[in-house]
Amino acid sequence: MSRLSVRVRATLAATAIVAVALGVAAVVLVGVLKGSLVDSASAEAARRAYGTADMITASPGIIAGRVTDPLDPDVQVIEEADLSEAEWRAALAQPAQAALPITSGPDTPWTGTTRSDTTRSTASRGETTRSDAVRPETTGPAAVHAERWAPAGSFTVATMPVSTVEGVVLVQARASLEPTSAALQTLQGLLIPGIPGLLLLVAALTWLAVGRALAPVSAIRTEMADITASDLHRRVPVPRSRDEIARLAETMNRTLDRLELAVDRHKRFVADAAHELRSPLAILRTRLELAPPGPLAAEALTDVERIQALTSDLLLLARLDAGEPACHGEVDLGQVAAEEATRSRPRPEIRVELEVAADVVVRGSAEELRRLVANLVDNAVRHADSTVTVRLARDGGGAVLDVRDDGPGIPAEHREAVFDRFTRLDEARDRDAGGSGLGLAIARDIAVRHGGGLSVVGEGPGARLRARLPSP
Template sequence: MGGSLAARVREGASSVRLRATLAATLVVALALGVTALVLTQSMRGSLLASVDADATRRAVEAAPVLQASVARADAMKADTLTVTDPAQSYPANVGTTQPYQTTVVDPDVMLSADGKTFSTAWEQVDGFRVVGMAVTTEAGPGMVLARSSLAPAEEALTTLNSVLLPGVPALLLVVAVMTWLSVGRALRPVAAIRAKVADITARDLHQRVPVPRSGDEIAALATTVNGTLDRLETAVDRHKGFVADAAHELRSPIATLRARLELAEPSELTAEALADVERLQALAGDLLLLARLDAGEPLQAADVDLGQIAAEEAVRVERRPEVELKLDVQPDVVIEGVRGHVGRLVTNLASNAVRHAASTVVVRVRREGTSAVLEVEDDGPGIPQEQREAVFGRFTRLDEARARDAGGAGLGLPIARDIATLHGGTVHARSGGFVARFPMNHYTDAVRVDG
């Protein structure tokens, strides 16, 4: 329960964090893009308006001077009058050298009048904004043309772009990082809930997930999970109590019935009834043991020799005459546990192997690193790959064609796994039998290595 639920919670939390980060970054990217576009266009319009205003001012200031210059130029019969250099002077009358000091005119202004242009030589219009203003001269209608350079405006726009182009991605990166960290911090209680749920198993349903003080939806989720755990713990406790009470109450009448059958006159019917009673007695004992294991009673553990227990219990297993039992046991494979429980594990695994073996069962105990390994193998048909985990379900019997009195009740393997788990070990099935692993006693292992 804990593993699958924790995986779903973990995936959900990661997905929410990623989606929130992407969504926030996308929204900010759109907002910054629109803002940068509006800012650039607004600034461009403002700068162009400023350039146009400057050109208009020049035209207004230069118009009277240029109008007077046209009159002087006509009087001098001149085609062109340059009025840009304050050091230049012009004769008052043709044929004389008497200078006439002209009024200085902006070199970016010219007058076009009656087909004649009085100006300096302009550069190309590209890179300038040109403004025209109609005037009346003695030579006829004219147009004062003034220009203003776009270079300052272009420089300002270039500066703006040089700030926006690296600044917008950098700001997006900051937004993404801050959103990722903020959402991660907001989902931290979810991670705590996930970790606690992952630790909770059927043996420790008394644990509860932490409820954050935020009072938000996550706190409500934690409260709901704890309520569900409360109900689940109550239901499991009732189930365990019922099984334990039923098994305990059945032991006395079953024992009495067995005693009476053993004292009764021997017959075929009596023998069959006695066999059934023995099965009932074994079933009641298994149920009672499972109830105790489920209750998580503290172990009275001590150092036990796994190899010695395996050798003693395996030879006691009832087996068919055609089945040979072989032992391959290394000495001094010591673990910490309860001898009765470990012996029951060996008995259950060996009994299952004997039941399905064709001719040979091998019980092997060995060291593997810091682990003690118990292997029980048989030469029977083996367990199919897809059913190797199902065999550890309670009351699971894969061979349904087998007669009920020829097999167990489907509790031996679940008991073996519960015992291994209680001792910090594991049991799993493979093609030719079962493998159980237990942590080695460190003191004994150190002595073995040094020796």
């Protein structure tokens, strides 16, 4: 889950929360609606039973056995003779339940009573009274006829004992549950496709909303990824929303301000120090060259030459980092490679072989390109056992310069580290044999400055560095 993007996680979380809420709401809605509809059907059955009971009590001469036409197709009257003596007694002894509120007329409310109030007769007046109406889910022996007349699940039944001059009868009324089932099926037909559709809508809207909210973050990330040490003046875009993302962008820009200031100070310090060292070193070298020859003077002169080379490298790096414009023109890279390959070096026993194609011309600074070739050849001569090969060819729309030696090579895990500044892989060698660690860094900066690149290619033996430069 942690590998998913914020946008995906937010969409999944929002969709899951809404799905749970909709599921609970759907269950509650179906339950409440079903209960309400069943209660309505039960009330209707009780109303019919009450109406029939009211008719029987209002006409004492009417008994169930003498009714030729049904009073109501959804009402039946059960006499004592329809049940066995035990079933009849059990039915009359059945404990009363809270009766449904029903009315005998539009303005006369009535509710059932407990079994203790049942069958009150006023003999002197010849009147009979009703007993309490039982809740529709009637159980016990009184439900025997109801199960046949009104199957469970299809009807709800209300049973009411009524006292007449000829005895107690049971009035049963039924109400169909088909409208309830139809309403629930209609609701399910809406919920089953509706809930997934609503979840898809919520997911789509959340995806779009989170994507819109995170769009400034993507812009900030893209800009930060493109900022390098050579273009610290660039800043990330600040959204106009003035929210947390805007404050984050402002904080990053202030950090870039401080970083740019620190890097500028460092560059100025390096450039100033290297520049200030040039004159004293030149004077010191002159005095050493004029001094009486001797081992100590020769050693001191070698150290001064190394310091002068390091000072020159630091000044060049400072100019490259500052992005100072150089004089660009068409440069015959083959001629530059030939001149640098034949230049004398500290290890004259190393043979330098040339394989230079004719008329390989690139556009750039002749001084910087000469420094690029010189650094590559010097590095190869320093690590070669016997031979260095310099190959220049045209490849498509650019020039390819390969410098290869037959030395120990560069391990695969250090092929990028060798281009870092002040990197020297062979820490065991002494300073006289090794360089300062700036040559390859300068060579790559020059190649990149000219629109190309420098990398270690191929496998051993030896090391092969390849510089690519575009054609003019």
